[in-house]
Amino acid sequence: MFRVAVPEGYTALVRGPAAVRCQELCKVFGGAFFYFVVSPHKQYPVEGPAIMELESGAIILIRGRAVPPDWGHELEGIAALVGPTDSGKSSLSTYLLNTHVAKGKRVCVIDADVGQSDIGPPGFVAYSCTSAPTPHISELEPHDAYYVGVTNLQGAEELLIAGVAWALKRAMSQYPHLILINTPGWTTGRGLQLLRALKDATGAKIINLGEKILPGLVASRPAHVYPRGPQERRELRNYAYRRHIKLAERLQAEPEKLANCNWDKGLDCPWGRYVPGDVPEPQRKGREHLVPPHYLRHLFAALYKNGRLAGYGIVEKFEPKITLYATTAEFDEIWIGKIRIDPQTLEELEPLP
Numbered sequence: 001m002f003r004v005a006v007p008e009g010y011t012a013l014v015r016g017p018a019a020v021r022c023q024e025l026c027k028v029f030g031g032a033f034f035y036f037v038v039s040p041h042k043q044y045p046v047e048g049p050a051i052m053e054l055e056s057g058a059i060i061l062i063r064g065r066a067v068p069p070d071w072g073h074e075l076e077g078i079a080a081l082v083g084p085t086d087s088g089k090s091s092l093s094t095y096l097l098n099t100h101v102a103k104g105k106r107v108c109v110i111d112a113d114v115g116q117s118d119i120g121p122p123g124f125v126a127y128s129c130t131s132a133p134t135p136h137i138s139e140l141e142p143h144d145a146y147y148v149g150v151t152n153l154q155g156a157e158e159l160l161i162a163g164v165a166w167a168l169k170r171a172m173s174q175y176p177h178l179i180l181i182n183t184p185g186w187t188t189g190r191g192l193q194l195l196r197a198l199k200d201a202t203g204a205k206i207i208n209l210g211e212k213i214l215p216g217l218v219a220s221r222p223a224h225v226y227p228r229g230p231q232e233r234r235e236l237r238n239y240a241y242r243r244h245i246k247l248a249e250r251l252q253a254e255p256e257k258l259a260n261c262n263w264d265k266g267l268d269c270p271w272g273r274y275v276p277g278d279v280p281e282p283q284r285k286g287r288e289h290l291v292p293p294h295y296l297r298h299l300f301a302a303l304y305k306n307g308r309l310a311g312y313g314i315v316e317k318f319e320p321k322i323t324l325y326a327t328t329a330e331f332d333e334i335w336i337g338k339i340r341i342d343p344q345t346l347e348e349l350e351p352l353p
Contacts, residue, residue, distance in 0.1 A: 001055050006048035011066045013224055015043045018057020026050045029067070029091060030098035031133030041236050043226035044135060060224070068220035071095050078168070078179045078202055082195055083209030085185030088222045090118050090137055092209065093182050098133045105177040106131045109140065110167045112160060112198070113184050115151040115233075121244045121312065122151045122237045122348075123300065123339050125163030129174040137182070144170055145309045147302035149260075149337015150351070151237065153186060155271065157194045160184070161201055168202055187213050238347045245312045245346055251329055252321040259304070259333040263318040267296060269336060274352060282353045289353055298349055300339040303331035314343045 006012045014020060016038030025032040027047040038044050038057060045066035046052065071092060073079075079096075081089045090113075097107045108129040111119040118138040120126030126145035134140055146163035150156045164181065171179050181204055183195060192213070199206060199214060206216025228236070255263055262268050266275035276293040277283075283290045301313040303326060311328035315336065322334065325343045338352040 001053055003051070003053050004059060006046055006050040006052070006061070008049040009063065010048045011062050011064065012046045012048070012050070012052075013043050013060040013062060013066060013226075014038050014046055014054065015058045015060070015226065016040050019055040020044075020046070020057070021053045021055075022046075023051040023053075026052060028135050029094040030096075030102070031094075031135065033133070033135055036135035036139075039136075039138060039236075040239055041226070041228055041232045042136065042138070043224075045224075062224060066222060066224055067091075067095055068222060070220050072099065073207065073217065073219070075100070075178050075205070078181065078204040079207055080181040080183055080199060080202065080204035081207050081209065082183050082187070082213050082216075083185065083211075083221070084187045085116070086225055086228055087185070087209040088225060089113070089182050089185070089209055091222060092207070092219060093118075093180050094134065094137050096178075096180060097130070097137065100178050101131050101133055104131075106174070108171040108174055108176040108179045109137050110164060110171060110179065110181045111137070112164050112167075113182050114148050114153065114160065114163075115184065116236060117240055118182070120145045121240050121300075123147060123149055123337055124302070124309075125160065125167050127167040127171045129171060129176055142309070143174075145302070147309075147335045147337060149300075149302075149335070149339060151339065151348075152351075153184060153194065154190065157190065157197070160194065161197055164198055165201055234348065241341060241346045241348070245341075246327055247314070247325045247343060247346075248327055249329065250323070250325050252323050253331075253334060255318070255322060257322065257332060257334045259335050261336045263322075267318065267336070271338075272353075284353065291353070295340070295350075295352060298340045298342060299336055299352070300341045301337070302335040303328060304333040304335065305331045314341055316343075 120142040124145040126142035128140035210221030313326040340349040
């Protein structure tokens with residue numbers, strides 16, 4: 001543990017993993033906290049003056065504020081934050097949440113960035129509502145979540161739109177003053193078409209990060225963004241899986257509980273059919289995939305009860321009954337996606353094609 005004093009007029013960028021205890025309230029993303037934890041591969045700004053004790057982590061001291069001055073928007077209704085990967089969307093979401101709850105507002109955040117989820121595990125459109133400040137939106141617990149089932153949205157765009165519409169309807173039932181939608185960082189080609197469709201489906205006011213991608217406001221991109229490559233993003237996803245998935249038991253379930261797919265000598269889902277075969281690599285013919293048998297094991301599943309997310313599972317086989325590791329036995333539906341996870345290490349594996 002080491003002690004750091006941040007002078008007035010400076011900001012300490014704290015990189016995780018780190019645990020931070022402040023002598024007095026530390027100002028982080030527009031909120032004030034005595035204690036907070038920075039996840040691996042994330043960076044939180046602590047504005048001076050501040051005195052804090054850190055357990056592990058690293059610090060970069062910069063002059064001035066890390067939060068751009070044009071982030072201070074006064075919003076209501078629905079706002080969607082649009083920008084490429086690592087442009088600061090999660091940071092802006094956190095800042096807007098904190099500055100609005102400080103004025104007595106209730107704020108909901110819909111996390112639609114399924115590849116780098118902050119609220120809930122990767123592969124989900126999750127939402128959370130609060131009237132309290134948070135050091136980062138990744139500290140929020142999901143109120144409910146829609147399983148898209150992928151971390152790469154190509155070919156699953158309609159599932160993301162359905163998930164955002166589903167989450168928006170539920171978030172609105174909480175009667176918030178503001179709903180923030182954190183959109184995917186896919187901003188070119190079909191990704192741009194997806195963002196336009198999300199705007200049309202939600203009627204959201206657009207806040208672009210750094211550059212004008214869609215018609216709307218433009219907010220500055222932070223000058224000090226923590227750069228992350230593919231390996232760091234993969235480690236972030238694995239960290240999120242381990243945070244949310246606590247497998248409690250191995251159990252069996254009736255095949256009728258499969259909700260979005262079914263099993264008939266292969267896994268038949270809306271996006272494709274997967275048949276086990278004696279092949280070294282997946283082979284595709286039309287919508288049918290011939291896959292090595294191990295591809296149909298370790299499938300990450302969402303468990304629902306009465307239409308609400310009840311827990312998570314990892315499916316090991318489908319016949320004669322569904323065998324899975326699960327976080328709960330109380331569920332009536334099993335939703336399957338393309339994501340595969342090792343049940344022992346809770347790290348992602350090669351997904352279904």
